[in-house]
């Protein structure tokens with residue numbers, strides 16, 4: 001469970017009292033999540049999630065919640081923060097920027113099927129196209145510049161073999177920066193892992209009920225967003241593809257937006273970049289968790305993404321289904 005910041009009963013009640021939600025009934029830390037502190041909050045009138053941002057200031061939060069608010073208004077199943085009586089949706093709780101969103105029913109499926117992947121793919125493409133109407137996406141704070149900073153700070157955290165792998169991939173990515181820049185771009189979710197999507201309904205006919213955690217939303221290459229999904233949803237921890245899931249994801253995405261020949265050509269490069277990004281961020285998270293000494297934290301294994309990167313480096317090209 002990831003609860004980095006503890007909020008006591010009286011502070012929670014004081015916060016809930018700002019909204020038209022009735023009295024606070026109960027609250028508890030949410031299991032899952034890596035980066036922020038989340039509480040499930042029940043009031044007389046509603047079930048909600050309070051998120052405290054651990055690494056971002058109010059300005060950052062205003063920026064990346066813009067997309068979630070826009071998409072929610074466009075009718076996508078995306079939780080957007082609710083406003084208090086004075087119209088304010090961004091607050092400070094325990095010294096952290098805080099938002100309160102409606103709790104959305106659903107679960108993260110234990111077993112991923114082609115049906116899940118197809119729905120995630122098509123919804124992702126719909127999000128990409130819909131968000132073209134929202135101007136002003138800012139650059140990815142976990143993009144190439146951040147990779148470089150992390151790379152130079154990681155020499156002590158990695159053994160020689162892993163550091164050599166990291167150096168080699170950084171050089172490869174540097175050599176191919178221009179290819180990234182020529183790909184179609186726009187708003188991206190940036191972190192569409194299984195634990196950021198909810199499904200509801202009976203097993204076998206589940207429907208996607210929400211896309212959560214918009215806290216990495218930024219400007220980026222669209223197929224990078226798709227590669228993040230492929231690397232998490234469609235392979236095992238060693239990076240070996242499940243062809244059925246992989247084909248369903250790409251078919252779902254391409255039902256809405258067809259990949260160009262150039263995107264197909266660059267796909268292996270982007271899959272590698274997406275694996276590298278999460279290897280780096282998991283190493284960064286591990287370092288942060290060790291330093292903060294928090295007891296209620298969920299750890300995600302950096303080696304999983306090192307393994308996926310190794311696997312992706314084995315591909316010069318990769319089939320993309322129509």
Ligand SMILES: Nc1ncnc2c1ncn2[C@@H]1O[C@H](COP(=O)(O)OP(=O)(O)O)[C@@H](O)[C@H]1O
Nearest residue numbers: 030032033034035036049079102103104195213
């Ligand atoms: N609005 C919501 N409705 C239902 N569950 C939610 C909602 N927001 C978050 N959660 C639950 O909390 C978990 C962690 O939230 P998330 O935003 O992914 O945290 P983190 O940014 O720390 O990774 C999610 O996996 C989900 O189960």
Ligand SMILES: N[C@@H](CCOP(=O)(O)O)C(=O)O
Nearest residue numbers: 034035191193278281282300
């Ligand atoms: N989904 C990611 C965690 C989120 O990435 P971060 O850069 O915001 O820490 C994972 O599984 O590693």
